[in-house]
Amino acid sequence: MSQLTEIISHSPSTGEEVGRYPNTSAETIQELISRAKAASCQWSDIGFKGRKVILREWAHYISEHIDELAALSAAETGKPVSDATLEIAIAIDHLSWAARNASKYLRNSHRAPGLLMANMKTHVEYQPLGVVGVIGPWNYPVFTPMGSIAYALAAGNAVVFKPSEYTPGVGHWLGESFNKVAPGANVFFVATGGPETGVALTQSDINKIAFTGSTATGKKIAAMCAEKLTPVLMECGGTDPAIIDRDCDIDRAANAVLWGAMANAGQTCVGIERVYVHEEIADAFTTKIAELASHLVPGKDYGAATMPRQLNVIENHIRDAASKGAEFIIGSADSVQPPYVYPTIMRNVPENSLAVAEETFGPTLTIKSVASMSEAISLANASNYGLAASVWSKRHGKVIASQLHCGMVSVNSVLAFTATPTMPFGGVKQSGYGRIHGPEGLREFAYTRAIVATRFNIPLVFTTFHRKVFVDKFIKKFIQILNR
Ligand code: NAD
DSSP states (O other): OOOOSEEEEEOTTTOOEEEEEEOOOHHHHHHHHHHHHHHHHHHHHTHHHHHHHHHHHHHHHHHHTHHHHHHHHHHHHOOOHHHHHHHHHHHHHHHHHHHHHHHHHHSOEEEOOOGGGTTEEEEEEEEEOSEEEEEOOSSSTTHHHHHHHHHHHHTTOEEEEEOOTTOHHHHHHHHHHHHHHSTTOOOEEEOOOOHHHHHHHHHSSOSEEEEESOHHHHHHHHHHHHHHTOOEEEEOOOOEEEEEOTTSOHHHHHHHHHHHHHGGGGOOTTOEEEEEEETTTHHHHHHHHHHHHTTOOBTTTBOOOSSTTHHHHHHHHHHHHHHTTOEEEESOTTOEETTEEOOEEEESOOTTSHHHHSOOOSSEEEEEEESSHHHHHHHHHTSSEESEEEEEOSSSHHHHHTTOOSSEEEESSSSGGGGOTTSOBOOEETTEESOBSHHHHHHTTEEEEEEEEESSOOSOOOSSTTOOHHHHHHHHHHHHHHTO
């Protein structure tokens, strides 16, 4: 079957058409990459200062037009405009941080040559990769891809961005806005389209793929990248836990955990899906969070499910939990009422049920009481995923955080790492590998070149077929002395 020439985005709340965009073909992808490759040398050559000026102008432009972009994002995702605005504000902060800090973290760094090579001068250079392909999801259509786009551009790469087919308008807007501040730069292209466009980008002559999306798609992309050894960054799903100790501030914990679980209709990769709470405060915590959840109104506090087929997954997880004996604190087996999902909090959900073991991606939460924090930690770590976590404890927060098998932890807060540009973002296990944000995020889009140059000649030459016997003796003795 031939590929459709355009894709249409719809409002998840009303079903109305929001916009039509090209379904970019493999030929066009290749053309964009060639143009980006040609322009990337100049982008690299203008250096950190030149790129900083342009990227900060872009940040300024987006911030001046934040209402326009937030309205478009709200229309395509179904999220409240205020949530879209918050998301864009955080994305702008990342863009600005990457622009200002690339020179600090990617400048040449001098290294000690070591005693054996004391006559050498050694340094490491961080070089742009060339053209980076960014493939993004729909749940945070500005924040998530910007974590790769901004950092890759600041590091001196060109970028071809494939937004989700559910939010092509937001992707298109980002491309147009960049062109307004850097007309003809040809270093940031947006290729709207469906999964086939993502396949074409992955299989192209690209220098790296930065993928954010589901673990299932991530595995397909990693397999395609393996064919050409294309480096790949994987930001995938999670089933993030919140660990609640008996010495926490119960009201603050309940309030924040509820938001972490249900904001954006639960469609947050680092959203909380499981709670492990100390048995001494389990009833108090559960009563409080249930009371707060009872006031949430779908369509006001959070929007419709962006992707209609996700409703089947959410319903399946809730029904599976119900069939395994879950007790509904809030909501019921009928919480899914398209296009909305009503807040659903369950307890006594077995750890092997879908709602605990797999990513639900809806406004649902499971609560399990535990006898100790050791039990909470081992249950949290038993997951196949390892994206983020939240810990609530006045005295033991950091100790608990350091034992969790995941990429990010908020202590006495939720999702705090998302709005902290200096902090690396990414997961372990089935949640992916590689990091966006922070110095690690900048270095993710650069390769290292080690340069070792002779400062002065010494009589001890190792790298010759005419190596003298005394040199061999010297090196043997020297290494023995050093390793006594
Ligand atoms: P998805 O995997 O369905 O799609 C993501 C992107 O991949 C889309 O642009 C899609 O068109 C493209 N795609 C689909 N199949 C492809 C293929 N075979 N080859 C190349 N590209 C392909 O994910 P989604 O539903 O858009 O997003 C939700 C998922 O993203 C959730 O699992 C969520 O946890 C995850 N997510 C992770 C992070 C993170 O930083 N770890 C952030 C946001 C979302």
